[in-house]
Structure formats: structure tokens, C-alpha cells
Amino acid sequence: MAGDKLRIICGPTGAGKSAVAMELASAHNAAILSADSRQIYRRFDIGTAKPTHDERALVSHFGIDVAEPAERYSAARWAVEARGWIGDAADLGKEPVVVGGTGLYIKALAEPLFSAPQVDAARRAQLERELEAKSVADLRKWCEVLDPPRAHLGRTQLLRAVETALLAGERISDLHAEHNAARSNEASGRIAYLVVDRAAQLGGRIEARVDGMLEAGWADEVRELIRAVPPDAPAWKASGYALMREHVEGRLDLSTARQRVIIETRQYAKRQRTWFRHQLPPAAVTLVNPEDSQARAVVREWWERSE
């Protein structure tokens, strides 16, 4: 195996990443390492578009079904485990290809996160409980004094900045700066990204994808999950599941649910495109549109270039 470069295939949902990856993996005896924050969870199968049993029999997959639906997962944990899976793939004599749409996970693997200060778990849980009731506006005000550079971000980030400042007495923005300075002379460019996208065709593909899930028995899966998984489990955050729950529980008719799931998925895909457009090092990115007649050649060239 090549060893030097790590290949990462990413892009918005519905672009056809896995088809590209499957073809590549079977042609080059590679293993697929899923970078997908929802396929992590067991039992949430249909709505997260996990690879089929046939696909998994054909190509080894890592990173799927590795957590219980109620577990809180994280980019940091994924990055650690992903390094393990890369080793596992090597043990099988296979090259790893990372494939997925969770930008932050990919980034955590490519550019390791700063090491977070250890804080007392009990104090943290206590603080979290207090902060939970606060509005975004309030959290923002706090953050403005505790860690100003982070104050423009969303609730999740605000919470973390405030917690770190209060519990560890450090600003995340400072920690980032130190971390970046420390690894500035590290060799970069060991990663080759293939961003799979198909612009205008994405909307139609997402619609078909949702219809496929519905036909595959998504509603039944959700009915079963409602029985077995607590309603606040993180796994429920996968797009469409909350809507499907409303439908299964009789609060939303099927056609409205379908329509809204499609919209939700489209909005997610849009956020992903923004991420991949701006958060990856441009020099390391190759863009393909599978719709394009040159697509095959581009993909092959991308693979060979990173050998």
C-alpha cells in the first residue's frame, strides 16, 4: 500500500460518494472508512442510508454501527477511532479510503483538534444543566466577555466556549491559536480530497433518495425505534427522523412528511456544500461531478496521483 497519502472522498448527501467509493475500493482492494456522524449509530439504518449487506460483503467497511443510539459521540472520539480503523484496514492488507459527509469529523482526522483541558465531569454536568435554560442571546452575552472571538458562533459552540472558560479558566480561541502555532511547521499535504458533487442534479436525487427510504420501510423502522430508543437519544438528530416520528405517531400525514424530509435533507446538503467549499485546503481538493463525461478519468487520475 501507498501509505503516504490518505484519500478522503466527501461531498453533500445525494451526490453519489459511496458509488464512487465502492467502485474504487473494489478495484484497488481498499477498505471504506465511513466518516458519517449518523451511520455511527446502530439500528438507525434506513434513514441514514447505510451501505447494504451486499455492499459490506463486497468491501470491508469501518465506522458503521459503532455506537448505541443514546451515546453522545464526538468528532474527537471519531478521529481517534478512525486512526485505529486505518490500522485495522492495514492489518487486512487493505488501503483505507475515508468516505463521508461529516465535515467536522474529516477535519478532526486531517488536522487534529487541540487538546482540550480536562475538567471535572461532575462540575461540568452541573454547569451544563444551568446553561441549558439560557437563550442563545444570553449565552452570546456571556461569551462576549469570556471568549469574544467565539461569540458570533452557534449555541453548541457558545456552550463549549463558556464551559471551558468557566471550568478550565481558558479561552478556546487562545487554545486554538497556540495549537495552530505549534503545528504550523508540520508537513501538510498528506491528504488528497475528492469532493463529489453534482450541483443542479442534487435536488432530484435527494427526492429519489427519500422515496427510496420510504419504500424500504423507513416508517416501520421508526415505529420500532420509538419503542426501543429514548426520545432524546442523539441518534434521533439524523435528518428526517423527527419528522418520520411525527408521521408514525399520527401527527403528520405521509405526503407532508415526505415533502418536509426532502426539504430538510436539501438544506443539510446545502450546508455541506458550503463547508466543503470553504473549509478544505483548496490545493488538496479535486472536484468531480459524476454526471460529467470526464468523471471516470478524473477519479482514476485522482487515485493514481495519490499513490
Add this chain to the structure above:
RNA sequence: GGCGCCGUGGCCAAGUGGUAAGGCGGCAGACUGCAAAUCUGCUAUUCGUCAGUUCGAUUCUGACCGGCGCCU
């Protein structure tokens, strides 16, 4: 045919005689341990059409067009 109600951006929808709330959708963006998450910005020179009253109308009057309801 008569009577009544209604006609505001892609959709839903508030509103006032003084120059158009909000929501949805859409677009753009942010993003370093919950990321299929979370958050930010933008998105009607214009209120069915025409005419009238008025300093000024989307808001008042009339006609017409369109929709809905009821009656004959």
C-alpha cells in the same frame, strides 16, 4: 342573474390615510470534542387592474378582472 366575503413577495400571513410585521421556502455565510448539530446575513421602491377623492392611498369611493360562499 342577485347578494356577501376576499385578492399583500415563490407559499402562508399581519397591517395602517403618511409611505409594507412575521413565518416558510430560497440564496449566501460561519463552523477546531453534541456537526444529518448549532448559528448569522440577505431576500416586495410595492399591496389584482384602471379611474376618482386627498397634500399624500396598500389602506377611502367606483368600475372592471379573478377566487370563494350563499341565494334564485
